Amino acid sequence: MATINSFPGSPFQRALAAGIEANVPTAVIGEPGQGKTATMESATSGWGRHCETVIGSNREATDFLGVMIEDKGAIKYSSFQWVKNLNNAAKGLLLLDEFNTSAPSTMKGMLRVVQEGYVGDTKLNDTVSIVALMNPIETAVDAYDLPAPMANRMMHLKWVFDTSNWLENVGTGFQNTKPLPLSEMLAADPLSRKAAVSAAVTTFLKVNSKFLTPPVPTDPVKAGGAWPSPRSWTNVINVLSRLDRYDEESAFLVVEGLVGEGAATEYFKWLAAADLHDPAEVIDGTVLVDWKNERADRLFALVQGVTTRPRSLTGPCWWTGRTNGPTACSPSSRVSRRWAFPVAVSCGARLPSSWPSAPRAASRMWLSPPRRSSRTTCPTTSGACHSASPTPSWNCSATPSTR
Structure with a gap:
């Protein structure tokens, strides 16, 4: 197992790298005079990204909307050279400097830029x-x-000044410094990692729903920082997926920077106690699961993780019985109706119809949904699957029979 000290760079650097690679807008706050702008511009160049720095304090709302022009009888908003430069590059980074000194009207103009990446009519x-x-x-x-x-809309990080780097390179004008490559600081397989992260976050919010849609903070200081919302939890999933699973320090900075210290603390306390399975390890057989005696929340998170993995990473073998995964939804297991039914629906909805094993997998999901259902018998197995409608939601082509 990796240790905290084995990761390259600092936790701040890795959290920032994860935000950049996940394409989640990131706000970095730090005292003046510490070289934030110069460091970011230099690092961006070293990462092979084109950087455009836009200073908010000397911009107006129209600088992010454009001016109306006529084009072939239609009115549209003009673009800007810095937008063209970013879009013409293989990869780019828009650096919004002096962000919180922008005029309120300018800040309004930047809302769609930050969230959707639109500058006027240009994406x-x-x-x-x-x-x-x-x-x-x-x-x-x-x-x-x-x-x-x-x-x-943003992940909030506190700037960490690199004292040793400054002392070693200030005499040479930082001519020989190279930033750590983003890939060295992040997870090797973010797609597989995302399945586990998504399962953990959604399971946490299922049992701690107060952290999903709490009231917006009334304190301007708290409202201007990180606080929980469906949008910020989505960003948690996207950014955490970029970090190594054992990089706990950076992970806390990410979650704290997106949903606030209180929600982050509760999430990691719950995560440590939950001791969830990694879907990838279960699928490849590294970890064996006692499906009939496992805790309901662990099974819910596991099956959630499997169903959110890209199909190319999961494959039909998991559903055909090698790991006996879908039996997590059976009445003989300890999964309560509260946990099993949503998972089974999710499983069925995500099974590709092109997989011959889909009916067989569906037939193993024996469950009693919250309302009366009809029983259907799969033509490929001797089992039965239940559906809340005459036609099973997992496309099992069976003939309904009287219960």
Whole structure:
């Protein structure tokens, strides 16, 4: 197992790298004079990304919307050179400097840029990431707390000054410094990792629903930072998926930076106690599961993780019985109706109709849904599957019979 000290770079650097690679807008706050802008511009170049720095304090809303022009009898918004430069590059990074000193009207103009990547009528490529730099309001010029809608769109990180790097390279003007490659700081297989992360987050929120849609903070300081919402939890899944599963320090910075310290603390306390299975290890047979005696929440998270994995990574063999996975939904197991029924529906909905094993897999999901159902018998097995409608939702071509 990897240890905390075995990862390259600092937890801050890895959390920032994960946000950039996940294409989740990231706000970095740090005291003035510590080289935030120069460091980010240099690192971006070293990562092979084109960087465009836009300073919010000297921009207006139209600088993010464009001006109306006529084009072949239709009115559209013009684009900008910095947008074209980013889109013409293989990969890019939009650096929004002095972010919290932007005029309120300018901040409104940047809402769609930050969330959807639209500048006027032009869409930034998916290969363009966004990082905003700002000083604390106490030391910035005419700064203010971010509006709640903008703050909730972003991951919030505190800048960590690299003292040793500065001492070693200031004498040479930082000419020989190279940033750590993003790939070295992040998970090797983010697609597989995302299945486990998504399962953990959704299971946590199923038993702690108060953290999914709590009221927006009324305190402007808290509203201008990280707080829980469906959007920020989605970003948690996307960014955490980029980190190594054992990189706990960076993981906490990510979750704290997206949903706040309180929700992050509760999530990691629950995660440690839950001791969830890794779907990839169960699928490849590294870990064996006692399906009939396992805790319901662990099974829910596991099957959720399997159903969210790309089909190319899961394959039909998992459903045909090698690991006997779908029996997690059987009445003989300890999975309660509260846990099993949503999972079974999810399993069935995600089974590709092209898989010959789909009816067999569906037939193994013996469960009693919350309302009266009809029994159907699969033509390929001697088992039976239940559906809340005459036609099973998992496309099992069986003939209904009287229960």
